[in-house]
Amino acid sequence: FTSLTNVQVRQTTTRLTSLLTGYKVGLSRPLIPGSVRLAFHDCVGGCDGCVNLDNADNSGLQTTARELNKVYDNEGFNKLMSRADFWALASVTALDIAAGFQECHTVLCLWLPRPEITFRWGRKDCPTSPSTSQVRSFPDGHGDLSSVKSFGNHTFGLNLRETVALLGAHTLGTAQKNQSGWNGKWVWNQHTLSNLYYQELISKSLRRPWTQINVGKRSDRWQWNAQSNEGGKAKGGTIFMLNTDMSLYKDIKVDSQGRSSCPTAATCGASETASIMEEYAANNALWMKEFSAAFEKMISYGYDNLAVPN
Numbered sequence: 001f002t003s004l005t006n007v008q009v010r011q012t013t014t015r016l017t018s019l020l021t022g023y024k025v026g027l028s029r030p031l032i033p034g035s036v037r038l039a040f041h042d043c044v045g046g047c048d049g050c051v052n053l054d055n056a057d058n059s060g061l062q063t064t065a066r067e068l069n070k071v072y073d074n075e076g077f078n079k080l081m082s083r084a085d086f087w088a089l090a091s092v093t094a095l096d097i098a099a100g101f102q103e104c105h106t107v108l109c110l111w112l113p114r115p116e117i118t119f120r121w122g123r124k125d126c127p128t129s130p131s132t133s134q135v136r137s138f139p140d141g142h143g144d145l146s147s148v149k150s151f152g153n154h155t156f157g158l159n160l161r162e163t164v165a166l167l168g169a170h171t172l173g174t175a176q177k178n179q180s181g182w183n184g185k186w187v188w189n190q191h192t193l194s195n196l197y198y199q200e201l202i203s204k205s206l207r208r209p210w211t212q213i214n215v216g217k218r219s220d221r222w223q224w225n226a227q228s229n230e231g232g233k234a235k236g237g238t239i240f241m242l243n244t245d246m247s248l249y250k251d252i253k254v255d256s257q258g259r260s261s262c263p264t265a266a267t268c269g270a271s272e273t274a275s276i277m278e279e280y281a282a283n284n285a286l287w288m289k290e291f292s293a294a295f296e297k298m299i300s301y302g303y304d305n306l307a308v309p310n
């Protein structure tokens, strides 16, 4: 690919927007969180338009990859940009849509913070794109803060603050029993990109406080459950966090099965990153800005020569 214009990017974004918002399973629109997660998984080891869907760590990405690939391969986008660029643009589009899913009905909504991610292009696909038999290593949700630190640093070259900002992506979407084995949504409103992840994690007014339970069937899946106090009873309900999420606020020590030494968050001490969590919980605009920068680094991983469209 020798050039990409702003007009072509706008046309691609328009098509992606109709795909991501039009594809509904119930009301969940799974391609929006799916596109954000796909970009993350594609960029581990360098963004290259290839994921190994037979690797259990990628479980749950099948639908998103299939739907994006259909449009990329059949509607001419493969003549414009690499698949890795297309997936990256899908993730940026998904975040922008999700930020607009605010439950607000007044003119004030116009001032709500939105992600500011510059889309650059020039990623190169692996020779077998969109699939690969390569097995890349993904972080384990049972890990503690040391594994989060090493994930951010070794996987994407992020510092700790950037890593804490990036993990707020878990505001979107769900974990599913038949996919990763974990189960639930991280926040009561999992359709909207916001700092709710930080607010729910540190909330002192939950209906039921954070407690670790094992939801695994064939193997252990320790996770933290709570009852949200937000959004009214019907909308709130049970929310969950992985150990890796909880470790950003609480100093949890986990055994080899993933079980924490302190079983309720209230009995765990503060973690090293607790004050960053509080900053993000208090300031959506600050989080959105730092999240955008960290996300941009993630979707550029492996390249130092990506170009802005002209």
Ligand code: HEM
Pocket: 030, 033, 034, 036, 037, 040, 059, 060, 139, 140, 141, 142, 148, 151, 166, 167, 169, 170, 172, 173, 174, 175, 176, 177, 179, 180, 181, 182, 242, 244, 295
């Ligand atoms: C410590 C690092 C991370 C761990 C352990 C982790 C783990 C997980 C797990 C277990 C799921 C559930 C998958 C399923 O059952 O379908 C999930 C979903 C998700 N993850 Fe992560 N993740 C991490 C980092 C990230 C990052 C860096 C991003 C993006 C910037 C991200 C975005 C998402 C999204 C959007 C979903 C929801 C997907 C959906 O609803 O289809 N995650 N993650």
